[in-house]
Amino acid sequence: MTEDDWGFDADFVRTVSPLLDALYTRWWRVRADGVDHVPATGPALVVANQAGGQPWDAAMLATALRRHEVRRDDPPRFLAHGRAFELPWASTALRRLGGVPAAPGNAARLLAEGHVVMTFPEGGRGSGPGYARRYRLERLGHGGFVELALRSGAPIVPCALVAGGPGPVDRVLARVARLPRPPVPLPVLPAPARWRIAFGAPLHVAHHGPDAAEDRALVLELGEEVLARVQEKVYDSLVNREGAL
């Protein structure tokens, strides 16, 4: 047992990593570009779009970093919807994999401790819109992640995910369980479409100082900037995807 105070369990991750590796290489045939943009030391906030549905998005991002030996001694943590922690088994698995409820304070504390934190600010809206808009990003929350980065001084690493998205079975199950669909992990694997992960160059915001978090104009501007960078990477990845299947 090597869990830390957050409930992250490195042994558990080691145990399930063959499974995650199989999903990574065989099922979704993930290709990850720009993993070097994640800083080798110190805190960082990875901001990604929601594409495959949680917890698979976070798991594959973490697997990508692990396979490229980035932050090997300090695997990334991720923020998950609070409702996910109401579920039996899934709550425990999420926590052991590095998931933390997206409550105020949690992300700030993780960054203060120097961890890499992955967040998916699209939240429930992420894969909500119809099929035609599936690669168009939704508004990235209300800029909470920008405030977080400004307060902690951590760089923002934009990250684009192109994936198949949750399948129809997922939607039906979620409706039956009456849960908000995308952020809540369901024991259903998204379709084996080809995935692309692209990390972008980090956006350093530390020079604005922690007080800039109160500056709404700046927060919105930086939020738009990150959204644009992620969207651009999504389109790039689509072009280079070599077909969905």
Place this chain on the structure above:
Amino acid sequence: MAGRRVLITGVANPFGARLADRLAADAAVERVVGVDTRPVDPELAERIDVVAADLRSAELPPLVRAAAVDTVVHNDIVQFPELGRPRAAIHDVNVIGTLQLLTVCGGLPTLRAIVVRGSAAIYGSEPAAPAFFTEEDADRFPLRTRFQRDIGELERLVGAFARRHPTVRCTVLRLQPVVGRDFDTPVNRLLRAPVVPTVLGYDPRVQVLDAEDAVGALRRAVLHPVRGPVNVAADGVVSLSRALRHARSPALPIAAPLWGPLVSAARRAVGQPALPDEIARYLRYGRGVDTTRMRGELRFEPEHSTLEALARATGFERPQADRRHQNARPDAPRR
């Protein structure tokens, strides 16, 4: 502050008795007055002044004024029915008792500090909670259970008192669940039961506090009073499964819908009071607290970590116990 005069309410319960014992032995403390309606251990009663009075009775104010105390430790706070504190009286003792005590305190010119033995249960146990509650997070979630509402009310009363009396330092120590061999607390009873009913599919993060550390924190707060609430908890937040393995308490996972009825039926059958609702939620969602204020302002360091406290409570203290566990399979047979 030399020659302290300390009043302790609920001095007959183990927290009160141990605190009175330690304060009576302290050179900085001139006098310890204990208030309780229940009989106090005669050995202790010889060393302190015992007042057999109810907090809610009219005889208390003149007695307290005569003692000219400078510190009041409010320890008569009850989470579940215990000897001399039946179920129906719990709310009365917790809230009306506090109200009366604070009224008395308001008329004490000598008073310098009030220390309240509160509970981290005020934060509740929530799935979407901060992993480490800070003192500012108390009103983040609704107060769901009776005891939570009691201590919420109690803290509100103490807060109002502190605003009206700026010269009195009012501290509420928010203790994580206390475990200790001679201490009758809900979590302690659970640990010592033949099996611990856990919730199937949930393995929450838990954090406890050793009983001796709880008394130590109260003592520290008496000798060095601070203002406002302070979380008090042992080092380390661990998953419940690991905690139970370490304490050698076998777990019995029960599916969530059946949990309530089965557990209350089992406890009725063996003549135990029903498990408080906040403990049921604690077993499902757990709780961790931030102890920055405890270290920085109260300057208190607990002696035992969460795992040590659990092992001490069940009598399975082993040096380097953790190392043994790292190699043991989770399902290895227990001794």
